[in-house]
Every structure is written in C-alpha cells, then in structure tokens.
Amino acid sequence: MEESAAIGNDFARRARHNAFSTYHPAVIFCYFAVTIVFSMVTLQPIFTALSFLAASCYAIYLRGMRGYLGTLKICLFAFIIIAVANALFNTAGLTVLFSIGGRPITWEALAYGLCAGGMLTSVILWFSCYQEVMTSDKFLYLFAKIVPTVSLVVSMIFRFVPGLIERSHKITDSLDALYGKGKASVAQRRDRGVLMASILMGWSMESSIETADSMRARGFGVTQRSAYKRNRFDTRDAASSAVLVMLSIVCGLVLYVATKQFMFYPTMPTLKIFWWGYGVYAFLLFFPFYLEGRETLQWKRFRS
Amino acid sequence: MEAVSFLDFSFRYPQARRTTLENIDLSIARGAFVVLCGPTGSGKTTLLRCIKHEIAPVGARLGEVLVLGHPTGSSDPRQSAAQVGFVMQDPENQAVMDTVWHELAFGLENLGLPTDIMQRRVAETAHFFGIGEWFEKRTSELSGGQKQILNLAAVMVMQPSILVLDEPTSQLDPIAAKEFLQALERVNRELGTTVVLSEHRLEDVLPIADEVVFTESGKLSFVGTPHDFVSELYSSGDSFTSALPAPAQVAHAVTTDARETRETIGVVATEPAYPLDVRAGRAWLAENAPESIRAGIRREEPVTDSPATASHEEPILTAKNLWFRYGRNLDFVLCGASVDLYPRKIHAVVGGNGSGKSTLLYALSAVRRLERGTVKCASGKRIALLAQDPKTLFLHDTLMQDLTEDCEKFGYTRGDAEEMLARLGLAELSERHPYDLSGGEMQKAALAKVLLLSPDILLLDEPTKGVDAFAKQELMEILREQREEGRAILVVSHDLDFCAQIADSCSMLFNGEIAANAAGRTFFNDNLFYTTGVNRVTRDLMQGCSTLTDVVDHLHKARHG
Numbered sequence A: 001m002e003e004s005a006a007i008g009n010d011f012a013r014r015a016r017h018n019a020f021s022t023y024h025p026a027v028i029f030c031y032f033a034v035t036i037v038f039s040m041v042t043l044q045p046i047f048t049a050l051s052f053l054a055a056s057c058y059a060i061y062l063r064g065m066r067g068y069l070g071t072l073k074i075c076l077f078a079f080i081i082i083a084v085a086n087a088l089f090n091t092a093g094l095t096v097l098f099s100i101g102g103r104p105i106t107w108e109a110l111a112y113g114l115c116a117g118g119m120l121t122s123v124i125l126w127f128s129c130y131q132e133v134m135t136s137d138k139f140l141y142l143f144a145k146i147v148p149t150v151s152l153v154v155s156m157i158f159r160f161v162p163g164l165i166e167r168s169h170k171i172t173d174s175l176d177a178l179y180g181k182g183k184a185s186v187a188q189r190r191d192r193g194v195l196m197a198s199i200l201m202g203w204s205m206e207s208s209i210e211t212a213d214s215m216r217a218r219g220f221g222v223t224q225r226s227a228y229k230r231n232r233f234d235t236r237d238a239a240s241s242a243v244l245v246m247l248s249i250v251c252g253l254v255l256y257v258a259t260k261q262f263m264f265y266p267t268m269p270t271l272k273i274f275w276w277g278y279g280v281y282a283f284l285l286f287f288p289f290y291l292e293g294r295e296t297l298q299w300k301r302f303r304s
Numbered sequence B: 001m002e003a004v005s006f007l008d009f010s011f012r013y014p015q016a017r018r019t020t021l022e023n024i025d026l027s028i029a030r031g032a033f034v035v036l037c038g039p040t041g042s043g044k045t046t047l048l049r050c051i052k053h054e055i056a057p058v059g060a061r062l063g064e065v066l067v068l069g070h071p072t073g074s075s076d077p078r079q080s081a082a083q084v085g086f087v088m089q090d091p092e093n094q095a096v097m098d099t100v101w102h103e104l105a106f107g108l109e110n111l112g113l114p115t116d117i118m119q120r121r122v123a124e125t126a127h128f129f130g131i132g133e134w135f136e137k138r139t140s141e142l143s144g145g146q147k148q149i150l151n152l153a154a155v156m157v158m159q160p161s162i163l164v165l166d167e168p169t170s171q172l173d174p175i176a177a178k179e180f181l182q183a184l185e186r187v188n189r190e191l192g193t194t195v196v197l198s199e200h201r202l203e204d205v206l207p208i209a210d211e212v213v214f215t216e217s218g219k220l221s222f223v224g225t226p227h228d229f230v231s232e233l234y235s236s237g238d239s240f241t242s243a244l245p246a247p248a249q250v251a252h253a254v255t256t257d258a259r260e261t262r263e264t265i266g267v268v269a270t271e272p273a274y275p276l277d278v279r280a281g282r283a284w285l286a287e288n289a290p291e292s293i294r295a296g297i298r299r300e301e302p303v304t305d306s307p308a309t310a311s312h313e314e315p316i317l318t319a320k321n322l323w324f325r326y327g328r329n330l331d332f333v334l335c336g337a338s339v340d341l342y343p344r345k346i347h348a349v350v351g352g353n354g355s356g357k358s359t360l361l362y363a364l365s366a367v368r369r370l371e372r373g374t375v376k377c378a379s380g381k382r383i384a385l386l387a388q389d390p391k392t393l394f395l396h397d398t399l400m401q402d403l404t405e406d407c408e409k410f411g412y413t414r415g416d417a418e419e420m421l422a423r424l425g426l427a428e429l430s431e432r433h434p435y436d437l438s439g440g441e442m443q444k445a446a447l448a449k450v451l452l453l454s455p456d457i458l459l460l461d462e463p464t465k466g467v468d469a470f471a472k473q474e475l476m477e478i479l480r481e482q483r484e485e486g487r488a489i490l491v492v493s494h495d496l497d498f499c500a501q502i503a504d505s506c507s508m509l510f511n512g513e514i515a516a517n518a519a520g521r522t523f524f525n526d527n528l529f530y531t532t533g534v535n536r537v538t539r540d541l542m543q544g545c546s547t548l549t550d551v552v553d554h555l556h557k558a559r560h561g
Helices: A002-011 A025-041 A045-089 A107-133 A136-144 A148-179 A186-217 A235-261 A275-285 A287-303 B044-051 B077-083 B100-110 B115-128 B144-156 B174-191 B202-208 B226-236 B239-243 B246-260 B278-288 B357-364 B399-403 B414-423 B439-451 B469-484 B496-502 B520-526 B533-538 B548-560
Strands: A096-100 A103-106 B004-012 B021-028 B033-037 B060-067 B084-087 B162-166 B194-198 B211-216 B219-224 B317-324 B334-341 B346-350 B372-377 B383-386 B457-461 B488-493 B505-510 B513-519
Touching: A025 A045, A025 A107, A025 A136, A025 A235, A025 A275, A045 A103, A045 A107, A045 A275, A045 A287, A096 A107, A103 A107, A136 A148, A148 A186, A148 B357, A148 B383, A186 B084, A235 A275, A235 A287, A275 A287, B004 B044, B021 B044, B021 B219, B033 B044, B033 B202, B044 B060, B044 B084, B044 B162, B044 B194, B077 B100, B084 B144, B100 B115, B100 B144, B115 B144, B144 B162, B144 B174, B162 B174, B174 B194, B174 B202, B202 B226, B211 B226, B219 B226, B226 B239, B239 B469, B246 B278, B246 B533, B246 B548, B278 B533, B317 B357, B334 B346, B334 B357, B334 B372, B334 B488, B346 B357, B346 B469, B346 B496, B357 B383, B357 B457, B357 B488, B383 B439, B399 B414, B399 B439, B414 B439, B439 B469, B469 B488, B469 B496, B488 B496, B496 B520, B496 B533, B505 B520, B513 B520, B533 B548
Parallel strands: B033 B194, B033 B211, B084 B162, B162 B194, B334 B513, B346 B488, B346 B505, B383 B457, B457 B488
Antiparallel strands: A096 A103, B004 B021, B004 B060, B211 B219, B317 B334, B317 B372, B505 B513
C-alpha cells in the first residue's frame, strides 16, 4: 500500500510555490510560448547563452539542483553529439583549427555546433519550467472551452494511469505471495506477463463501465458543462501582459536585426549590437524572477 | 408524497431464465432510513438501480417505479440526475476526476451551474464531510475509506432528496465502514435526505435504520421496523440470523435457554424486544437474565483453550524481531515484531489500519526482504500467502483454467482441482469467469487455489473482506477443517468477531510491534475497547464470553451447576 502511494505521489508531484503560477494561465502560457520560440529561432552565441543561463536559473529555482542536474545530464548527451558531429561533418568556415584524417575542423563549425546544442538544451530546460508552472488544470482551463471533451479525457487519464500501475503491482505481489518469489522461470514469467496484460485489460474495462455509470448517475452529458475553477484576469495580469507585449515586440526586433547581422559562415563577424539589446532580452528571460523579487519585496514591506 | 414507490414492479434481464424482481410493492417515506438486506443474488442491486433512471438495468419490466410521485425518467434529465444520488460498492472506480476538488465539482459542472453557485456548494459539502484537509489531493492518494466518503460527498453536492447506496462499505475495513455509516446517518438526520441502503453489516446499520426490507429470490419477504425484523428472523429460523447484531444474538441465546429450562425471565420472555446496540443489550441483560447466570457465578476457570505458548509441539515457523520499511527515508512499518506458528493451530493477528499487518504477512512469506530479523521455517515445509484482494489471483477466463494453471509444477491433477471445488461448494462455478463471482465465492475460489498447493503454513490476509455473514460461516468451517488436517494458519484481520470464533491464539499488532499476545478467548476478555460485540454486551454480566458459543456454554454450565 505504501509503495503504491509513493508511486502516486511521484506521478502527481507538484511545483513549489512560485509567484508566477498565481498569474492567469493565459499570461503564463503566452510567456512560455514567446520565450521558447525566441530561444529556438535565435542562433547567436550571446543570445543563446543568455537563454541558457535564464532557463538554468529558473529550473534550479523551481525544481531544485537535483531535478535540474537530472535534466541537464540528458541534455548534455545531445549537446555533445550535436557539437562534435557538426564540427566533424561540416567543413564550412575559414578558420581551420586542426585536421583529422585530412578533414579540416573549423572554428566556425565548432561554434555553430556548440550554439545549436546550447539552444536545444535551453529549450528543453524552458519546457521543464513550463511543466512546473503551467500545471494540467491550468492547461485544461485554457483549452477546455475550445475542446471540452479533451479536458475530461486528460483528467481521466491522470486518474487512470496510477490505478493501472497499482493494479499490476498488486497482481505481481499476490502471485509472488502465492507461489513464492523468484521461483518462476523466464518462460513462465513471460506467459504470466501476457496473461497479466489481458487481465488488466479486462479489469480496466470492468472498472470503466462502473466509472461510466458513476458519470451518468451524476448527469454527465445532460447539458453543456461549465468549469469550476475561475481564474480572474485582474489588473495585475493586465499590467504584466502589457509589459510582456512591449518586451516581446522590442525583443523580436532586436533578435531580427541581430540574427540578420550575424552569420557563422564563412567567418563570424564581431558582435555589434547595442548593450541595451542584450539587456531587454535578458529582462524578458528573467521576467519570472522579476515577479518573484517584487513579491518578496512586497511581502517584506507588508511585514514591517 | 412518498420518496420512492414500487407499484407491482417486476423485472427480468434479457435472456434470463427467471425474473430477478417479482411483484415488488414497496413505498419509502420521505426522510426515512431504509436498509435493504438479503442473501447474495436476491436482486438487491437490481432493485436499487431501478430507482436511479440513468443507470437502471435494461430488461423487461412490468409495473412502475415512482420517484417523488413521478415515474422514473419522466422528468427533466438535469432534475432527474440531481434528485436521486447513487453510491456504488467499489470505492476505486466511481471517482472520475484526478483531484478531490475536481471530483466534488464534477456533478455540478455536468449540470452547467455557474461558478459562484458551484464554489459555494463545493465549499459547504467539503465542510460538512470534513474533506477540507485533503481537498487539494489526488484521488489516487486517498485511502479506501476516504475515497468512499468522497464518492458520497460528490453525490451529496448535487443536493439529492433521495440517496441510494449499494453495499457501500463492503470493501472497507470496519473502522472506515463505521465512519462512512456515521456520515450517512448525519446526512439522514441533519439534512433529512431519504436514504435507501443495501448492506450486509447489519450490526452497524440496524440501530440507525427506520425500516428494514428483506429480499429473498426477487421477492420482498419482510418489510418493517428493525425490531420486528429481528423477531421475524428468529421466529422463522432463517440462517441469516448470524448476520444480526451481537446484542440481539445474546438476547436470543438467553431467551432460548430460558424457554428450554422453563424458567420465566420476566414479561418479555414470550415476545422479547431484541436489543440492537450494546447499551440496550446490556440494559436488557441486566434486567432479563436470571440471577443465576449473571456475575454471581464466578467461574474458576474461564473457557479458554490452552495457551499456544504452553503447547508441547515445536513451532513450525518462528519469526523473531522483524524490522522492515518501504524506503530508506520512510518510517519502519515493522519494528521488532515476533510471531510463532504451530501446526494444528489458528493464530490471528489483529490491529488497526497501517499497523503493518499485511506487511508482516509479506515479510513472513519472503516477498518483502527484511532489514533485520529472522524467519525460520521448519525444513521442507511449504508456506503460501493468500493476498487481500482475491481478484488479483485470477488471470484466466474460467475458474478451472486458473486452478489448473500450475498443476504439474505443484503435483496435482485436474481431478484434484475438481474435488477441491466440490469440497468448497464451488463445483457449478468451475466454468465461470472468476470476475463474475460474488465476494464470498471469490474468496472461496482463492482459497481453493491456495489449498491445491497443499501448503503446511497458510497465511490469510483479511479473508472476510467483502464476504457476507453466510459465506463467513462457510469460511470458518473450511479453516477449521484445514486446521484439523494439521496445517498452521495465520489470519490477519480487522474482523474481531471472526477472529474470536476461529483463533486458538491472538496477537495485536500496534506500531509495528506485537503489543498483546494471548490465547484466543483471554485476549478478547482482557480487552475493553478492542473486543467483540458479544464481549461488550456480556462484560461483567456474564464472565468470559467473547463469542455466541461462549454464551451458550456459559448458560449450559450455569444450568447444570
């Protein structure tokens, strides 16, 4: 029983408190959409580095060092493959560092690979932050009106999967208890696995009939469903959306100009963009921290 | 106006040979608390479902069912969904949404109510049922008892005027079941909601019911007050009496005894008003039991079997100082528990929820590896554990396939399996799908599966869960037979009456340790809170009685000196 509870908890892990998640789901969704798109389209060393830095800080803040490193470990693998592969197979670029077996390894190709890998890593990190802040009920709130049945189905799946896992553990335990643990041969275990899959199907069918009865008994489908959770779009949401819209427009222009100017091949130009361009982009990326800081300040003032 | 009326109602499932319900005439008053009981397969579920139009079974029907004066299904679907609430047996499958708050809101969302009305209703309901603390939890994290309370609340939030429940406590342990029934009593008493409930735990529901409806093979064989119901059952000599509350059973034993000895025991001797709860039972006993059988006679020796520890036989299994936990950072579930099992003895381990009872069994059968402690099993002895949910043991399409699954490996034949089924009274069910069996049948089938492995040590986890009173008696007989065949049996259970009736010795697991350990009867006679219903009624009035058999023995001894 305790074990299955642990599985359930793990499945339903919830984010720590953060200021941003108290905002309207639309604001949160748009912010992440803009940030992730910007991070994907700009392949320029400094912008990519900024995005990576911000995503890392936010991921550590939300998920702790352990969770962050876990994600980073997976990303690092992709990062190295992209960087090495691009350096090895792409011979464009004029600054030759050295050659392997007659193939020139250029500085530009290496930089491009590093940059692309960094971009991918930061996008993955942003997604991990998105999952923490934009929980399933927020997503459902935003999209339930557009596709009402999807919201119900997703919620039912969230309920169904832990049940299925728990059930399979119970069956294994019961059979182990009856026949003794670890005494089954490989062939027997395979046969048992097949049987178990079929019985789990039967069990799911049976329980879904009961669930369907329970739904009908409570008037499912008699009329258009309404939503219980109300997320008010208040002045605070309006103010931060205004700031975000402005930031997005300016950043969009800055990034457009910057990516136009910058090219990896044949040689990388020196980066000429005004410092404020980086500043505005950094502000957009660190925007959740700005909200966090403001909330902390308010709290302190409130307490004193 | 009646809440529900059945007017000469009959029902037959398509392709069924006989009618499931026959000429039912029943009217249920508004605000009543009605208990529906009867043997398995007497049509209780069908009767209840016919009240709720949305989930009424499909089949041929005659006559009418009126809900609040209107035939079912004739009113507006929104109104119909809200006015009759239905709670089913299994706590697991009724919850639709993944979080508690969303589950509470589900019915209201279906009705398309505006958010502010919903929020008020959900808040009220959560408050009434004490759900506030787990309001934000996932439904999968809740215990069985909490899930069933949630299912009740999720129905009550729609403000039904009639609440129908189909054996809602059969999958719960006794404490959770009591809590659930208390919540139900509050719904009835404080809100005036009409409650129609089918239940086999009569002990807990008869004292709070206004009316009892007894069904037998699709007909109503009794409708009346709980007191009349008890008298009726006793006068007709129905086997269902074993399900009655302990106070009534004690009163009946005393009255029968008095009749036999032709003693008059006061005015109630001919037509006793059977007490239904412990307080009334004690008052009855103090007033009506003859002086000679009351505390006056102190028996020198209480009716106890010789303590297991004094047994001269060697233990077949010795477990010493067991320590176990599920994770490095979790608390110990077992901390220093020890237990000995002897051949030809039934040992019972009782204890509350989460006291580690099931874990102890899994540790003894080596499914869980212990952190510390030893389990020593006499050489060449086979150990088998029957897990709590018998449904988890069946993987095949028919019972027979399941029983013969491992026959070569364990050295038995199809013939043995058939013999075993016949012995347990399951012969006709051998080609059925295991999932179609009733609670009692499934438990017996699981037992058949274990017994075919001919284990020397049999471990049983909550064998009486979801089993009605009649099947429980059968189960006891089977276990006693197995004991006579020389097996050592360990039963882990919440069901104290069951343990008192079959166990030779008993221990209580508390906080991961064995807190008390004594020979069968002494265990219950020494406890005040944690004891059987019979013992509660007879404490200080009749010494040393924890089961009905004790009471009968006691009366017999008192009579013959």
